[in-house]
Amino acid sequence: MTITIKDVAKVANVAPSTVSRVIANSPRISERTKERVREAMKELDYHPNFNARSLANKNTKTIGLVMPNSANKTFQNPFFPEVIRGISSKAHQLDYGLYLSTGQTEEEIYEEVQDMVQGRRVDGIILLYSKMNDKVMNYLYKEKFPFSVIGRPYDPNMKDVTYVNNDNFKAAKNVTEYLLLLGHRQIAFVGGNLDTVVTIDHMEGYNQALLNADISPRSDYVVFHEELQEGGQEAVIDLMSLSERPTALIVADDIMTFGVMRMLNEMEVKVPDDISIISFNNVMISELSSPPMTTVDINIFSLGFEAANCLIDRIIHPLTDAKKVIIPHKMIKRQTCKRFSPKVTT
Amino acid sequence: MTITIKDVAKVANVAPSTVSRVIANSPRISERTKERVREAMKELDYHPNFNARSLANKNTKTIGLVMPNSANKTFQNPFFPEVIRGISSKAHQLDYGLYLSTGQTEEEIYEEVQDMVQGRRVDGIILLYSKMNDKVMNYLYKEKFPFSVIGRPYDPNMKDVTYVNNDNFKAAKNVTEYLLLLGHRQIAFVGGNLDTVVTIDHMEGYNQALLNADISPRSDYVVFHEELQEGGQEAVIDLMSLSERPTALIVADDIMTFGVMRMLNEMEVKVPDDISIISFNNVMISELSSPPMTTVDINIFSLGFEAANCLIDRIIHPLTDAKKVIIPHKMIKRQTCKRFSPKVTT
Incomplete structure (x- = not known):
């Protein structure tokens, strides 16, 4: 009954x-x-x-989560479960549920988001990524629907956007400076997808550190690949085919770094004896590479936790200004970086 | 307007x-x-x-996903994003949305599920795990609410339950037989949490293969730990402290195996020269261990895809019999198993 x-x-x-x-x-x-x-x-x-x-x-006590459009493959990046764990933790505290986008293509996701918004299926949306000219972000902005972004909007005119980000420019500048201090001059940068804002910020930080040290950035030392092990493997092929090989690599993502290290191992290039590597993210498994990778802990859990916190705040107080939160990063020194020692060429 | x-x-x-x-x-x-x-x-x-x-x-076109209660840590196991990817793919095809449980404790999740069911927040639920005496499963069964299970119900009296599983007994029996064929006799089993059904099924398959080969299972060769790298490290301490060390390990989960290999490496025990290892799951990163691990591909994506398929079928046709689907497994031979060669003790 x-x-x-x-x-x-x-x-x-x-x-x-x-x-x-x-x-x-x-x-x-x-x-x-x-x-x-x-x-x-x-x-x-x-x-x-x-x-x-x-x-x-007139509310649903539900938050919509929008994954990147290439969800198919990058969904497997351990970044996502960890950021969702952070969101989930805050949402549960405040009694909100989570509704997950399931679209596989950009167009499918755009339709889903329209349905979420116009059908009032959710009270607000978290974008788990930030990229340039994002149709979904533009739509949410135009509709004045509550949303928060992990990362930041690329368009400087989008002022009223709540976001939670790392200082990716500074993080990339810091790691480049660290490698310079270790005596490296031939430092390459392996970036993620070129349409994501974090990639741009990383690259600018890297360039700035080189310029400050009077080193001209070389275009052949900058490559972009998918943030997956395969992308890392391709990056190594690009860079190790150069006549002047880099002596240090900055890699945008830990899973890419696994691919980088696998490929270097196959080529019998030793890490860190022959080449130093520094990575970003510090996902759960990053310490499991051999040798364990030096990486930047971006505090993925907090990115998610704060994105949920700021979004719910905006849902409840729609008239307050958009919050911009920067989560601190921290370099985790493990065993993939070493002082540069010139080799006698044979 | x-x-x-x-x-x-x-x-x-x-x-x-x-x-x-x-x-x-x-x-x-x-x-x-x-x-x-x-x-x-x-x-x-x-x-x-x-x-x-x-x-x-009187429907929501939404499926509730219930994670295991220790979501806090095991959520990071790449099993979960991959199984959700499978669910997501089928759900999207049939125009269903996904609603995620966010509770951190068993009690919180139980309350959430009651709310989903009684508040008609979802049309059906997928349990992403199966364990013994599960309060949530018992509740859904009693309420006759549509649900499907990844794994299987432990209670043989729960006949009318839709589930999608691997033949875990057979998979564990197969890998044990493979190690026996390679000449190993001292084979240990590193299981996951003892209250999950898959652990029981693995252990029984392992025992059966040993008995068929006239080897008495040894209780000190069977250990249970959390399905995380830490669990794998603890398992190695247990097993390598024995006076008669095993020459081969069967490990329930790839992430555990990373921990196992890390600890063996620290102890300077060589894989596969000193000890062979075979793992389960074949998560995305399993090939990234060094050496790359031999593991059983359980087809995680299909487990999720079929669980969504069967659940939606049951939502639409509530009077049909419960489906029981077995997803085939396949051993992926990489580089962690080797023929046993007796060593001269010094």
């Missing part, structure tokens, strides 16, 4: 309409009555119909 | 109630009228309110 609002009303000794108002958390009902009704609900194990409640409250 | 049902009705030249019926896909409306109304919706870029539609249709 299904428990209804009428049963709850009877036990709490109020009118059924009062029960409805308690479910909608109406300010017109006293706290004392609310408590009595909630106790009756608990006693009868009554759970309000989610959709009726959402219609009445 | 918000587009309403009335606007759509005007353009399609029908009554507003007809538009509502088209949204609810009522059989009382002709296909021709449906098409006309849908065209008008598209023209006006009208998206029906999701909650109103759900109330009217």
Whole structure:
């Protein structure tokens, strides 16, 4: 037998309409009555119909998560479960549920997002990536729908956007400076997809550090590949085919670095004796490479946690200014970087 | 300006109630009228309110995903993103959305599931794990709520449960037989959490293969740890402290195997020269160990894809029998197994 609002009303000794108002958390009902009704609900194990409640409250207590469009492959990057774990942790605290995009192509995801927004399926959206000229971000911005971004909008005119990011420019500048201090001058940069904002920020930080040290950036020392092991392998082929091989690599992503190290190992190029490597992200498995990789911990969990926090804040207080949060990064020194020692060429 | 049902009705030249019926896909409306109304919706870029539609249709077109209770740490196992990718792919095909559990403890998840079911937040649920005496599974079974399980119910009396599983008994038996054929007699088994059904099935397959070869299973050769790199490291300490060390290990999970190999490397025990290792799952990064691990591909994507397929089938046809699908496994031979060669003890 299904428990209804009428049963709850009877036990709490109020009118059924009062029960409805308690479910909608109406300010017109006293706290004392609310408590009595909630106790009756608990006693009868009554759970309000989610959709009726959402219609009445005009909210869904649900956050939509939008993955990058190449979800197919990059979904496997351990960055995503960890960022979702952070989001999940904050959402649970504040009693929000998570709704996941499932589209495989950019177009499918765009349609899904329109449905989420116009169908009021969610109260707000978190974009788990940030790229240039993103149709989805432009749409959410135009619709003034609450959203937060992991990363940052590329367009400087998009001022009213809530985002949570690392200082990726500074992080890349720092690691380049570290390699310079170790005596390296031939430092290459292996970036991720060129349309993501983090790639641009990394590259600019890397260039700035080189310029500060009076080294002209070389275009053949900068390559871009997919943030997967295969991308790393391709990057090594690009760079090790050069007549002047780099002595140090900055790699945008730990999973790419696994691919880089695998390929160097096949070529019998020793890390860190022949080449130093520094990576980004510090995903769970990054310490499992051999040797364990030096990488930048970007605090993925906090990126997710804060993105959920800021979004929910914006949902509840739509008139406040957009928040811009920078999560600190930290270099984790393991065993893939070494002082440069010139070799006698044979 | 918000587009309403009335606007759509005007353009399609029908009554507003007809538009509502088209949204609810009522059989009382002709296909021709449906098409006309849908065209008008598209023209006006009208998206029906999701909650109103759900109330009217008495369905949500949403699937709830329930993670294991120790989500905190095992969520990072690449098994989960890959199984969700499989679910996502099928769900998208059939126009279902995904709703993710966010609870961190068993009790929190149990409450969430009650809310999903009684609040009609989802049409069905997929359990991404299977363990003994699972409160959530018992609840769903009792409520006769549509659900499917990745794995299988442990209780043989739970007959009417839809599940998608590998033949884990056979897979473990096969890998044990393979190691026996390579001449190993001292084969240890590193299992996952002892309350999960897959661990029981693995252990029974391992025992059966040993018994068939007239080897008595030794209790000190069987250990259980968390399916994380730390668990693998602890397992190595257990097993390498024995006076008679095993010459081969069967490890329940690739991430554990990374931990196992890391610890063996520290102890300067060589894989596969001193000890052979065979693992389970074949997660994306499993080939990145050094040397690359031999493992059993359990086809994680298909487990998810089929679990979504069977669940949606059950949602649409509630009176059909529960489906039990077995996804084939396949051993992927890489470089961690070697013929046993007795060593001269010094």
